[in-house]
Amino acid sequence: MSPEREGTTLELDVRVGFSGFDLDVEQAIPAAGVTAVFGPSGSGKTTLLRAVLGFEACARGRIAFGGETWLDSGRGVRTPPHRRPVGCTFQDGRLFPHLDVEGNLGYADRRSTPELGVAAAVNRDDVVDALDLAPLLGRRPHTLSGGERQRAALGRALLSRPRLLLLDEPLSALDRRRKAEIMPYLLALHPRFGIPTLYVSHAVDEVALLADRVLVLAEGRVQAFGGTVEVLEQLDLAPLTERFQAATVLEARVGAHDDEYRLTWLDLDGQRLSVPRIEHLAPGESARLLVRARDVSLATERPSPTSIRNVLSGVLVALDRDESTAFAEATVDLGSHRLRARITRASAAELGLAVGSPVFALLKSVSLDTRAGR
Amino acid sequence: MDLPELGPLWLSLQLAGAATLVLAVLGTPLAWWLARTRSRAKPVVEAVTALPLVLPPTVLGFYLLLLMSPRSWLGGLWVEVTDTTLTFSFAGLLIASVVYSLPFMVQPLQAAFESLGRGPLEAAAALRASPLDAFLTVAAPLSLRGFLTAAVLTFAHTIGEFGVVLMVGGNIPGKTRVISIAIYEHVETLRYAEAHTLAAGLLLFAFVVLVFVYVFNRRLPVHVA
Numbered sequence: 128m129s130p131e132r133e134g135t136t137l138e139l140d141v142r143v144g145f146s147g148f149d150l151d152v153e154q155a156i157p158a159a160g161v162t163a164v165f166g167p168s169g170s171g172k173t174t175l176l177r178a179v180l181g182f183e184a185c186a187r188g189r190i191a192f193g194g195e196t197w198l199d200s201g202r203g204v205r206t207p208p209h210r211r212p213v214g215c216t217f218q219d220g221r222l223f224p225h226l227d228v229e230g231n232l233g234y235a236d237r238r239s240t241p242e243l244g245v246a247a248a249v250n251r252d253d254v255v256d257a258l259d260l261a262p263l264l265g266r267r268p269h270t271l272s273g274g275e276r277q278r279a280a281l282g283r284a285l286l287s288r289p290r291l292l293l294l295d296e297p298l299s300a301l302d303r304r305r306k307a308e309i310m311p312y313l314l315a316l317h318p319r320f321g322i323p324t325l326y327v328s329h330a331v332d333e334v335a336l337l338a339d340r341v342l343v344l345a346e347g348r349v350q351a352f353g354g355t356v357e358v359l360e361q362l363d364l365a366p367l368t369e370r371f372q373a374a375t376v377l378e379a380r381v382g383a384h385d386d387e388y389r390l391t392w393l394d395l396d397g398q399r400l401s402v403p404r405i406e407h408l409a410p411g412e413s414a415r416l417l418v419r420a421r422d423v424s425l426a427t428e429r430p431s432p433t434s435i436r437n438v439l440s441g442v443l444v445a446l447d448r449d450e451s452t453a454f455a456e457a458t459v460d461l462g463s464h465r466l467r468a469r470i471t472r473a474s475a476a477e478l479g480l481a482v483g484s485p486v487f488a489l490l491k492s493v494s495l496d497t498r499a500g501r
Numbered sequence: 502m503d504l505p506e507l508g509p510l511w512l513s514l515q516l517a518g519a520a521t522l523v524l525a526v527l528g529t530p531l532a533w534w535l536a537r538t539r540s541r542a543k544p545v546v547e548a549v550t551a552l553p554l555v556l557p558p559t560v561l562g563f564y565l566l567l568l569m570s571p572r573s574w575l576g577g578l579w580v581e582v583t584d585t586t587l588t589f590s591f592a593g594l595l596i597a598s599v600v601y602s603l604p605f606m607v608q609p610l611q612a613a614f615e616s617l618g619r620g621p622l623e624a625a626a627a628l629r630a631s632p633l634d635a636f637l638t639v640a641a642p643l644s645l646r647g648f649l650t651a652a653v654l655t656f657a658h659t660i661g662e663f664g665v666v667l668m669v670g671g672n673i674p675g676k677t678r679v680i681s682i683a684i685y686e687h688v689e690t691l692r693y694a695e696a697h698t699l700a701a702g703l704l705l706f707a708f709v710v711l712v713f714v715y716v717f718n719r720r721l722p723v724h725v726a
Contacts, residue, residue, distance in 0.1 A: 182623055208626040209635075221624040225642045234638070238629040287628045 135159070135193040135323075137291065141178050142187045143171075150174050150347040156340075158193060158291060158323040163338035163355070165328060171347040172327045173218075176293050179325070180215055181208035192291060214289030214322075218296045220276040222268035228279045229264040232286050239288035249288045249320055257319055258282045258312055274305040278312060285320060292324040298333060313337060332494055335359060335376045335417040356415075360465055375466050377416045377493075381408045396462035400437045402495060417494040423468035424489040425457060427478050437490040441466065443482055448472050459488050508675055509683035510702065516591070516679060517659035520598040524606040524655050525648075527599070532610035533636070536617075554604050562668025565597045569669065589671045594679070597669040598659045605654040613647020614640065646718055653714050657707060 135158040143150040150171040156162050164172045178186040181197065190198040197206040214235075222231050236251055255261055258278045268276060277297050284292060297313065298306045314337065317324055328334050334341055334355065341358040343350040351358050359376045379393035384404055393400040393414060400416075408414055429438065444465070445458035455475045457468045466488055480486070535547060553561060569576045569587040579587040587593040617640055625635035641648070663681040670677030672686065680699060687696035 180623075180627060182619075182626075208623070209629045209631050213627065215627045217620070217624065219620070221620050223621060223624065223639060223643075225639075234625075234630075235628045238634075283628065 137179070137323075137325075138189065138191040139175075139179070140189045141175070141198065143174050143178055143183050143185060144187075145174075145185075148174075148347060150178070152344070152347075152349055154342060154349055154352055156325070156342065156352075160339035161317050161324045161326055161337050163326045163328055163334040163341045164344060165331070165334050165338075165341050166344035166350075167329055169346075170344040172329070172344055173295055174347075175344065176215070176295055176325065176327055179211075179291075179293060180213055181206060181211055212288075212290040213293060214284040214287040214291070215293040216277065216280045216284045216295060216297050218299055220268070220273075220280045220300075222271075222276060222279055222283070224268050227265055227267050228260060228271075228282075231268070231279060231283050232260070232264075235283045235286040239286065249285055249322075251286060253319075254282045254285045257285075257315060272305070273301050274308045277301070277309055281312065281316070285316075285322070289322060292322045293327070294324060295327045296329070298328070298330070310336070331359065331374050332417050332419075335374065335415065336494065374417055374419045375464070377418060377464050377466070378413055379416060381405065381410050381412050381414055383410055395439070396464065398439050398461070400439070400490070400493075402437075402493060405495060414495065418466060418490055419492075419494075420456060420467040420469040422491040422493075423466060424491065425459070425468050425470055425474075425478065425480065426487045426489060427480070427484070429487050430489065433489070435489045435491060437493070439466065439488045439490065441486060441488060443480055443484050443486050446475060446480055446482060448475065457486075459486055461488075506674075506683075509678050509680045510699070512591075512675070512678065513660050513680040516594055516598060517656045519595050520602055520659045521606075521652050521656045523595065523599050524602060525652065528603065528606035528610060528651070532607045533614055533640075535607070535611045536614035550607050551604050553601050558601070558662065558664025559668060561601060562597065562665040565600065565665065565669050569593050569596070588669060589673060589677055591676060594666060594670045594677055597665050598662060601662055601665045602655045602658050605658045606651045609647050609651040609654060610644070613644040613650075617643055649714065649718060653710065657710065660703070660707075 137156045137158055139156065140153045141150070142152075148169075148171070152171075152175055164175060166172050174183065177183045178198070179190060186198060187200040188198065189196070189200070195206075196204050197211050198204060222228070223234065226234065232251065232254070255264070258281055260279060260282050263271065263275055263279060268279070271279065277300075281294075281297065284294075294313075298309060301309065310333075316322075326333075326337055328337075338355045340353060341355050342352045343358060356376050356378055359374070377395055379395040379400060382392040382394045382399070384391050385401070389404045390401045391403070391405045391408070391414075393402060393416075402414075402416070405414060424435075425443075426438075429440070439459075439461055441459040441461040443457055444460045446455055447457075448455040449472075453471050453473070454469055455472045457470060457475070457480065459466045459468060468488060531546075531550070535543060535550075566588060567573060569579070571577055571580045571586055571588075576587050579585075579592075583592075587596070621639050621643060622635050625639045626632075630638065661681060662679075663685070666677070666679055666682060667685075670679075670682075672678050672682050678686075680703060684696050684699050684703075687693070687699065
């Protein structure tokens with residue numbers, strides 16, 4: 128149901144210079160699925176998004192999408208923002224305050240006419256349904272909660288029927304509870320409407336759960352680009368861990384559901400894990416898990432019964448002690464996955480941990496990708 | 502008590518109404534440009550726009566009189582096209598009022614447009630609204646208070662002008678004798694009762710308009726970005 132033909136790409140070769148900051152990105156991004164643009168604040172994520180939208184007047188270079196050239200500064204081509212078939216949401220929502228939610232949706236709906244080459248398959252009632260906007264239609268933006276505002280803004284962006292959807296940190300202004308409230312909507316968005324999406328975020332858990340691939344930006348340059356699992360696994364997050372909290376993404380297969388304890392058993396390279404029941408995944412389907420390094424403890428022997436249910440055995444392959452803090456980051460090889468653990472340097476010494484020694488990793492908690500059929 | 506003639510009051514209302522309309526048409530694009538431009542000419546244009554605030558009305562009136570005289574290019578052209586002189590006519594008064602009240606229209610509008618920020622307009626552009634569409638459907642409705650303030654200030658300021666009118670228009674009943682001139686003449690000829698009636702009427706009018714504006718302004722929704 129993807130409106131874009133196989134092989135459509137967003138071609139970026141773009142430079143934006145401000146005083147004290149410059150962005151220089153050359154990357155072709157497949158226009159399919161969800162691509163996360165990931166990096167610390169100030170790395171140029173939002174600037175890159177604004178260049179694609181056409182809001183950066185000083186952008187130089189070339190931006191093309193599916194055969195259309197939106198920017199070619201060498202040839203003087205610069206498509207104005209309102210002629211680019213791009214939809215977006217902003218960090219602060221930016222709903223029109225003089226219109227109610229219905230009016231905001233209608234504003235987008237009326238202007239997304241087919242001659243602009245827009246994706247036609249978005250229907251107003253579908254959008255209202257997908258984002259549960261019906262109870263909000265008559266309300267003004269200033270009466271909405273942060274989460275409701277982002278839902279309305281997402282609906283409005285979808286109704287501009289874009290061929291490319293740009294989401295600029297839709298969760299960053301929300302507290303933890305509101306984030307959890309919006310996440311299921313975000314997860315359902317791409318499978319339902321099939322619009323290629325760039326998702327800007329500085330939160331590794333959002334990226335791990337939502338994205339098919341990741342573009343990592345730091346100081347205006349591309350650091351890495353590739354599939355989410357590979358990039359997050361290979362990427363040396365150490366310089367970023369202060370902000371991001373190191374984490375690992377694991378891909379496991381659903382084994383069986385347990386009705387009595389409402390658990391789902393997962394198989395990870397032959398080891399078993401149990402998580403709160405995942406209703407919509409059938410045995411045999413794959414589930415993506417995010418494990419934060421700070422939620423992993425290490426032991427040199429399989430621990431006697433504890434309340435921690437998930438214990439994985441592996442081999443310690445790296446131990447980075449940060450002498451300026453109390454902590455060390457350990458990397459444990461589980462077979463086809465590598466798990467990161469954040470332990471104290473004191474425990475590492477007491478356990479006599481050394482590279483090559485067998486260890487047991489105790490997982491205090493895991494986050495689940497709740498997408499269906501991915 | 503003798504009732505004064507109401508002609509000057511009517512003329513003043515006509516003049517102020519016409520000047521407000523003309524300035525809304527001319528001042529809106531100018532204010533929009535000033536609010537959004539990064540041109541180096543901006544401070545110069547801003548200074549020219551603000552000149553009527555600081556110049557004595559007689560100075561402004563003097564130059565306008567020279568400009569409108571049949572011997573100048575503008576006055577001469579006017580005579581050729583309309584067969585009447587621009588000085589001492591309603592049209593001349595209107596042009597003078599437009600110049601004199603320009604900052605009262607442009608400055609509140611510029612402030613309103615600047616306070617919008619780029620957010621709402623970028624949001625509109627991302628929803629495929631052309632710049633004109635975005636102005637009419639987003640910027641203008643969000644600047645309603647600015648428009649109201651600008652219109653009221655322009656109208657009231659035009660009603661109150663005296664020096665420029667006297668220089669350019671003189672005191673011709675039914676043509677250029679506006680209410681401020683009429684009051685001045687009543688005082689000069691010691692007809693205080695008539696001066697009183699007109700002056701008190703103007704005072705009451707100004708008060709009622711301002712109360713209306715403040716009430717209306719309070720009812721308008723505040724749009725905080």
